[in-house]
Amino acid sequence: MPEPTSVPAPPVTVSRPVSEALLNEKWDRCISNMLIKSTVGLGFGIVFSVLLFRRRAWPAFVGVGFGAGRAYEECNWSLKQASQELKRKA
Structure with missing residues (x-):
């Protein structure tokens, strides 16, 4: 007599609220x-430091600051847009 085949149970998925998933993605x-x-x-900053500023360190730090500042502003705008979208849906 053949043995019955066992069907694996479907994976358990935890569904997160839309706002949490959106926030994690952002x-x-x-x-x-x-x-x-x-x-x-x-x-x-390193390139400008080597080429123009006789190997000083400050152009590299300024470059990191500009990059981080721009990323911060884009992140801030993105999170504000997501917040407004969620308020409109609610």
Whole structure:
């Protein structure tokens, strides 16, 4: 007599509220954007430091600051837009 085949149980998924999932997505994008823009700013700062400013350190720090500041502003705008969208839906 053949043995009955066992069917695996479907995976249990925890559904998060839409607002939490949206917020997590926005924060992930903000953090990655901050890392990328700060690194690009650091790169430009190093290049300008070597080429124009006789190997001073301040252009690299200014580049990181500009990159991080731009990423912060984009993140702030993105989170405000998400907040407004959620308020309109509610």
